[in-house]
Amino acid sequence: MLSANAYAQYNRNKILTASPAELTLMLYEGCIKFINIAIMGVDEKDIAKANTNIKKAERIILELQSTLNDKYEVSKDFNAVYSYVKRRLLEANLSKDKEILEECAGHMRTMRDTWKEVMKTAHQEERIVRQA
Secondary structure, three states, X not given: OOOHHHHHHHHHHHHHOOOHHHHHHHHHHHHHHHHHHHHHHHHXXXXXXXXXXXXXXXXXXXXXXXXXXXXXXXXXHHHHHHHHHHHHHHHHHHHOOHHHHHHHHHHHHHHHHHXXXXXXXXXXXXXXXXXX
């Protein structure tokens, strides 16, 4: 079993060596994780746990928004989804509503899965170009 320091170092190296696309995927994964922890907080009636993790998810969405490139039309669509999820997270935090959190997690899973497909397609196209 890895010690805490070794695990932290592994995670740090993973982030430092990741491509921009992989970093974006990590952000999606983190956001989903924090929303799921917030859902557990609501279930456990642990308001602080729910609040803390909703705030973490909100910060990740802000980071995702800040990485959007306006020269691509699709960035407007991504921004609309991020803005909606951010607004719903705020509502969920005020009401500690599990259903809203589950909705947000669903949207972020869809975004993550879409991103994975984009990465897969880009990787396949890159391989084709190298073979040509």
